[in-house]
Amino acid sequence: MKPTLDIQFDREPAIYPPGATIQGQVFWSGATRVRRARVLLFHQSEAKGHKEVAVVAEEEFPHPGTDEGRGFAFSLPLGPPSFEGGLITMRWGIEVLLEPGLSHHEFFTLSPDLSGPITLSEPPDMPTRKWWHSITSPDVTITTGR
């Protein structure tokens, strides 16, 4: 039997305000052997395909079996919120790791706006930049060599 992993949040849709507590259940079945089971709270920023992932908190399930359902709860930080910007997309998620070799993650939204992630866009009142400003503080700085 192919092993299955699932994460269920206590809210639908999974949108949480900063500072709230996120709770949920993790289910797994069909694993032949589980040496260690962990659930992690993380945020992931992505810009043009490049991702940065930071683990914020972690909880370990003691004595994991091969077919289980376990609850988790994390206090959420005040920020950064989930957002979709012109450059960066920030997402929050929960990942369950079963060792050896099984994992599954689900994203949720951390936002003061409970309708969804914050959308960032260029403000309309940006002053016109002089050409020499692009030398002193350019939109894109290119560095040659590493």
Next chain:
Amino acid sequence: MRLHFSSRRNKSSNPIAAILFGAVFALFGIVFAIFGFSVLRTEAAHASWAATPCEILHFEIRHDRNRSDPFSADVAFRYLVPEGALESDKLHPSSSHYKEVRDLYEVKASVLGWQPGQPPPPFPIDGICYVNPQIPEEAYLIRKPHSWVAAALFPLFGLTFASIGIGIMWSGFASRRKGKPVTTATPDGEMPPKFLIPFFLLFALVGAGTFAFLFLPMAKNWMAAKSWDEVPAEVVWSALRTHSGSDSTTYSADILYRYPFEGHDYLSNTRSLMSSSSSNRSAHARRVEEHPPGTPITSFVNPERPWQAVVDPSIGAAALFALIPLAFFGVGLGGLVYTLRRKGSGATAGLTGSTRSGSTAAQHPTSPGLPPIAVDSAATAQLCARGDRRRKALFMVFFALFWNAIVSVFLFGPPSEDASLFLVLFMIPFMLVGGVALFVAIASLGALRNPIPALQSTPGQPRLGSPWRLEWDLPVGSERLRDLRIELIGEETATFRHGKNSSTARQVFFHQTLDHAEHPSEIRSGATTVTLPTTVPPSWKFGRHAIVWTLRIHGSIRLWPDVNDSIPLNVLPAATDTTPSQS
């Protein structure tokens, strides 16, 4: 529940390519190291030969035009071992041929104790030779200078390259071992700092070392050569030398000339301070044809070491190549700073977490990248742009002086035989960069005299969704300003790597003009209170991504560099019911 802060970066990278690249790198390094160790072993064996008193019977410098290393020493010395008196004619344990006759003169002066300005001492001369304890018939007179350094550098370089290659392979294997999890995925094919730091350090050291050993002695000789004695000389022979490289063949004109100095005849085949070869065969062949044996020429002789002489005492266009090590140094230093800053930013994230988790984070754990909350974050804080201006000015002045000093060596040195249209064209972009650098440096220095606004932020760290008051005061020099604009800017920034280059992209998501004063009294002092919206992210930086908040102050001054300051702000996330309030 356990709180911790760690980072991973994901990107679709090809671990096989990394493994293969690392393997080639490591293989190259290992071959280099093996060769180096064999040279080192030979050097060590020769070093163990016993120092034995000897009599030097004669020491003559010979030359053979047909060899690429034409100079050798016809030497003989006698030494006493238990088996009896033996003689040897070996100057060095290995090859005793030299390309430059001045180097052989240096050896001769060292072995014979010959003082410049005095005639060579009469033979026999007491000296020290080195005898093979296993085969006493084998003996040599002197080790080549710096042979130990060269022998030790080979394995050192080889081992360093091998380590880097193994590191890249290890990184590739590690990324293959890991599976799909987001939080434990492998870094995106980049080497960890523990490999990058020695790599860039090596790069910078090699660049600085090569510059120090190549350019600085050359510049010193060039300065000294201005006072060398002008002496008539005569060509002994001239030959066209071929230097075969891995991807091209270059040529040089080797001209041996004899000159008298203080009652003695000396030989030299040094044409200029910087030895040069090029792929222009015909130019070097023509030079050889123009200098048949017996041609009278003028040489410039170092009176302190009369065996040092040149035909052309100028620094020459070829000296430009001596600047190449600076590029290596720059890349190494830049990479080192970049790596250390990246490493530092990771540490900051961890520190941030540990600082906060002990206090307010009992209710709200922080996440990596958020700014640390100051103990007195609610109190008024002073903001100042003076340091930023000084840093800019110092950097620009240093850069302009350094750049123009290097360029001026080529502009104001004595005219070289090689001075040509090519040299002039080659120098134009360097001169332009120097001119712009000088202009910016002067403008930066001028900007130091601009009025510095004293800014007060209440609270010291603005918080989203809470009122924030900014007061400014320009006690001195405000009358010079035609207007004053204070803006609050929020930007996303992301740094990308493309091969060996990196670029930082910025995208403004928040802009608010806090004040635009045009009346002198409004320029001199003022205050404004704003409430930042909660629907924007706070300051945050993690890895290559960041949310940056900046206070920009711009003031126009007639016929003078404008006030143009940027002050970074740490904007905190919006408070919740359980966040300690700020008064």
